[in-house]
Amino acid sequence: MHAFSDPDSTSGFLVTRSLLALRHTTPAQFFRTFFFTYGHRNVVRAVATGLAESGSIDGYVWDVMREREPELINKTRVVYTSEKLGFPPIVGLKSAQETMTAKAISAAFLEMPTDPLGQQILSILELDGFTKADPDLYQGTLEKWLLVKAQA
Amino acid sequence: MSVRARVANWPLAWKAPLLAAGLLIGVAFVISQIVLNRLESDQENNLRHLTSAYLDGLSTAVLRSAIHADVWETFDALDRARDRYAGLKVRFAIVVLPNGKVLAASDPLKFPVQSPVPADVEERFPAQDGLIIDTASGRAWLTRSLREEGYSVGRILAEIDISELLRVRRQVLLTLVAVNAGLALGFATIAYFALRRMLKPLSVLSGYVERVRAGRADPIPESERQHISREFDLLFDRFNAMARALNEHEELASHLAGQEKYAVLGKLASGMAHEVNNPLGGLFNALDTLRRHGDDAKVREATLNLLERGLTHIRNVVGSTLVMYRREVAESALRPVDIDDLRLLIEPEASRKRLRIAWVNDLHGVSPVGIESVRQVVLNLLINACAATPVGGTVHLRARATESWLMIEVGDEGPGLPDDLAKYLVGHSDEAPGAGRGLGLWIVRRLVADDDGEIRVIQEGGLSTLIRVTWPFCENLSRFESAKDSVSAEAIHAE
Numbered sequence: 075m076h077a078f079s080d081p082d083s084t085s086g087f088l089v090t091r092s093l094l095a096l097r098h099t100t101p102a103q104f105f106r107t108f109f110f111t112y113g114h115r116n117v118v119r120a121v122a123t124g125l126a127e128s129g130s131i132d133g134y135v136w137d138v139m140r141e142r143e144p145e146l147i148n149k150t151r152v153v154y155t156s157e158k159l160g161f162p163p164i165v166g167l168k169s170a171q172e173t174m175t176a177k178a179i180s181a182a183f184l185e186m187p188t189d190p191l192g193q194q195i196l197s198i199l200e201l202d203g204f205t206k207a208d209p210d211l212y213q214g215t216l217e218k219w220l221l222v223k224a225q226a
Numbered sequence: 227m228s229v230r231a232r233v234a235n236w237p238l239a240w241k242a243p244l245l246a247a248g249l250l251i252g253v254a255f256v257i258s259q260i261v262l263n264r265l266e267s268d269q270e271n272n273l274r275h276l277t278s279a280y281l282d283g284l285s286t287a288v289l290r291s292a293i294h295a296d297v298w299e300t301f302d303a304l305d306r307a308r309d310r311y312a313g314l315k316v317r318f319a320i321v322v323l324p325n326g327k328v329l330a331a332s333d334p335l336k337f338p339v340q341s342p343v344p345a346d347v348e349e350r351f352p353a354q355d356g357l358i359i360d361t362a363s364g365r366a367w368l369t370r371s372l373r374e375e376g377y378s379v380g381r382i383l384a385e386i387d388i389s390e391l392l393r394v395r396r397q398v399l400l401t402l403v404a405v406n407a408g409l410a411l412g413f414a415t416i417a418y419f420a421l422r423r424m425l426k427p428l429s430v431l432s433g434y435v436e437r438v439r440a441g442r443a444d445p446i447p448e449s450e451r452q453h454i455s456r457e458f459d460l461l462f463d464r465f466n467a468m469a470r471a472l473n474e475h476e477e478l479a480s481h482l483a484g485q486e487k488y489a490v491l492g493k494l495a496s497g498m499a500h501e502v503n504n505p506l507g508g509l510f511n512a513l514d515t516l517r518r519h520g521d522d523a524k525v526r527e528a529t530l531n532l533l534e535r536g537l538t539h540i541r542n543v544v545g546s547t548l549v550m551y552r553r554e555v556a557e558s559a560l561r562p563v564d565i566d567d568l569r570l571l572i573e574p575e576a577s578r579k580r581l582r583i584a585w586v587n588d589l590h591g592v593s594p595v596g597i598e599s600v601r602q603v604v605l606n607l608l609i610n611a612c613a614a615t616p617v618g619g620t621v622h623l624r625a626r627a628t629e630s631w632l633m634i635e636v637g638d639e640g641p642g643l644p645d646d647l648a649k650y651l652v653g654h655s656d657e658a659p660g661a662g663r664g665l666g667l668w669i670v671r672r673l674v675a676d677d678d679g680e681i682r683v684i685q686e687g688g689l690s691t692l693i694r695v696t697w698p699f700c701e702n703l704s705r706f707e708s709a710k711d712s713v714s715a716e717a718i719h720a721e
Binding site for chain 1: 296297298301302305330333334335338339340
């Protein structure tokens with residue numbers, strides 16, 4: 075019995091799915107049952123309560139929960155950690171890249187560490203800040219997606 | 227003594243408060259039952275409403291996920307419902323698919339997904355929608371069907387912990403018991419003191435009535451009549467009136483008894499005078515004969531013998547009277563001769579009426595009984611017998627004794643003892659004889675009763691009246707043995 079986070083999640087589904095694809099199998103074949111909880115925290119809940127025997131979750135969420143909900147996290151243990159992959163990006167349309175709105179939104183994210191309200195938000199999210207990244211950062215994710223797609 | 231008789235003997239000051247307390251406990255018990263039944267009914271209704279609301283909410287939340295067999299959504303709904311219905315202590319809830327397998331449970335470790343519901347769990351739940359309450363285990367089990375457009379898509383099974391409700395019920399019961407016990411005790415105490423106060427005059431009256439039984443009819447003094455109710459005031463007045471009447475009666479009876487004693491004494495004195503007088507004539511004749519023919523030895527001897535017999539007779543009569551009325555021998559043991567002496571005392575009366583005396587004295591040795599009272603009783607009976615027997619008739623006496631009692635019978639040939647006197651004599655009636663009648667019998671009855679003796683009036687051997695008196699021997703024989711010696715020393719009996 076395995077709990078996935080979300081079919082559109084990299085860490086909550088794609089990573090595990092791609093590992094199974096490498097073994098030429100699928101979740102339906104490998105697990106007796108699996109289900110989606112549509113939330114990384116719910117995966118921890120499902121495993122901690124015994125509903126699922128295993129689950130796929132984002133490492134960032136697991137780290138945050140270890141601080142905030144240790145009683146729940148302590149009922150789980152990490153059995154596998156994937157290689158580091160790019161954090162879920164905030165993306166926009168290329169055609170609108172130069173608009174005032176896009177620039178304002180981009181500036182809001184990038185300047186968060188210097189803004190008092192931004193600092194509060196980052197503190198809640200337990201992030202240092204947002205930065206401009208190269209598309210190559212997501213090459214690993216792309217490869218996994220392609221692997222799974224090829225199997226399908 | 228049976229329990230019922232023992233309880234009946236309890237004092238009223240105990241019984242009444244106990245009865246009040248008992249009634250109070252009975253009422254308290256009934257009220258407690260009503261309250262508890264009502265509480266139980268209300269709790270059940272509340273539980274039904276609460277569980278119904280819980281199942282309504284839960285079934286709405288899990289219906290979609292049950293249709294899609296969505297494990298997570300079903301579990302999430304069950305898990306959230308646990309917090310949402312905190313007032314209801316849900317031990318576990320299971321959503322069961324139509325195939326009997328668990329879709330999700332609030333306790334997945336106990337009821338894993340896709341496992342069948344254990345038979346021992348399944349059997350606790352009602353087969354149809356409903357609620358089963360088990361107060362012994364403190365659990366309730368609910369079943370609710372999940373239906374969509376008429377098709378069953380599963381069931382919700384939930385076990386509820388109702389121990390809190392039972393605890394409240396127990397607490398109410400304990401409170402009721404404690405309050406009712408306190409009230410019963412309090413009211414019983416108040417009732418005890420109130421009744422004791424109210425019944426105090428009764429115990430005062432009882433004490434004075436007891437004194438009457440012991441022979442003292444004291445009126446209730448004013449000091450005992452403070453703060454009493456009108457009913458008891460009237461009762462005390464009546465008791466005092468009765469006590470006064472009893473005292474007057476006792477005084478009169480004593481006075482009449484004294485009179486009777488003097489009458490007996492007079493009769494005796496008259497008889498004694500007659501007895502003494504009879505030989506006196508002969509004695510004077512003898513003296514005259516001696517004076518005139520004293521020289522003749524034969525005549526002198528015969529005359530002196532005559533004088534001696536006459537003087538002996540007088541000495542015997544006087545001696546018997548002395549024995550009869552000497553107080554110091556009152557507690558001596560009775561000897562046969564003490565009965566025979568009485569014959570001398572009644573002989574004058576018997577002679578006057580030319581009565582024959584049938585005297586049978588079968589006594590041997592001493593009998594440990596009160597000599598004075600026995601002789602007084604027998605003398606009275608003999609005098610009465612002489613009075614009752616017609617001229618020329620016979621008066622009977624028979625005395626005998628066993629190892630433990632003395633029995634003396636006195637019979638006459640008179641017209642018979644009237645019924646009322648006979649009943650009074652044997653103690654079957656307390657109605658004293660009227661003035662001038664049977665005062666001697668009153669003394670007889672009293673003396674015999676004092677010595678724990680028994681009187682019987684019987685018809686026997688053709689006699690009109692035979693009175694049989696029996697005295698038990700006194701246990702203190704040594705007293706009588708010593709008394710016997712002193713009596714022997716007196717040597718004042720008739721021989």
